[in-house]
Amino acid sequence: MRIIRFLNANSVPVLGALTDQEEIYLLPYPGFMELVKEAEERGVTPLRLIEDSIAGTQPVEEVLEDLKLLVPIVAPEVWASGVTYEKSRDARNYEATGGKAQEATCYDKVYDAERPEIFFKSTAARTIGPNDPVYLRSDSQWQIPEPELGLVLTETGKIVGYTIGNDMSCRDIEGENPLYLPQAKVWKNSCSIGPAIRLAETVEDAYNFQITCRIYRDGQLTVEGTANTAQLKRKFVELVSYLKKDNELFDGTVMLTGTCIVPPNEFTLQDNDKIEIEISTIGVLTNPVKVQQQARELA
Known part of the structure; x- marks a missing residue:
């Protein structure tokens, strides 16, 4: 499982999960470290948290090549x-x-x-x-x-x-x-x-x-x-x-x-x-x- 950041249709940065099958799912977190912290607070791994978050949802229609990719993390x-x-x-x-x-x-x-x-x-x-x-x-x-x-x-x-x-x-x-x-x-x-x-x-x-x-x-x-x-x-x-x-x-x-x-x-x-x-x-x-x-x- 990989994490990406990209601009949505409204030019707003969003976080996404990129599966090994190249499917992209939106994640309800502003950034990668927020996801990591949430997983830690819940006592689960980031992968488990992602799997729970995308369960029952559909991947976005766009393919990776169509997205305006950003740095995957805004590293301080x-x-x-x-x-x-x-x-x-x-x-x-x-x-x-x-x-x-x-x-x-x-x-x-x-x-x-x-x-x-x-x-x-x-x-x-x-x-x-x-x-x-x-x-x-x-x-x-x-x-x-x-x-x-x-x-x-x-x-x-x-x-x-x-x-x-x-x-x-x-x-x-x-x-x-x-x-x-x-x-x-x-x-x-x-x-x-x-x-x-x-x-x-x-x-x-x-x-x-x-x-x-x-x-x-x-x-x-x-x-x-x-x-x-x-x-x-x-x-x-x-x-x-x-x-x-x-x-x-x-x-x-x-x-x-x-x-x-x-x-x-x-x-x-x-x-x-x-x-x-x-x-x-x-x-x-x-x-x-x-x-x-x-x-x-x-x-």
């Missing part, structure tokens, strides 16, 4: 983990040294360290949903998407759902100096999540999500890569334990868990590219790539 904060896959470590080393590293870098050290890399990625205002454009940063010449599995968390750090995230990144800015990481990661429309939330209780093995990223240019497939969460160096509970350590979590926080798909080193995103990130049993997150109008005006 999005955090991200870095260097959680070996390929991510290698890519960061290439950025920092031009492929000429002769000794261990900070990325090698954090890959093997007890403490993971965790950084702040986005706020609700900077986070977009399916089919909305991600923006290119005007002061970077080497930008890529980072397809990642996202964890939807309660304020206690419990994982209640899984979603898809695109952690847009500027490889040249981070490669120039690791201290520039916030600028390499955070700007307007630099994070997208969606199109749905897969209920955690319906996932048999969270370390067997198949991830695929496709980038199209002028309608042609230009980059394609695949990975599996089985390749993760760290466990999700480990990442969450460090995120919540001496920190305050808000209901609906999303934590991105790192990437194992990195485009070729000579590749950079361009205006009008299209990014598709697919994760098995969750869906496909699609976003066009755009240059910000402000960037055009300053050029």
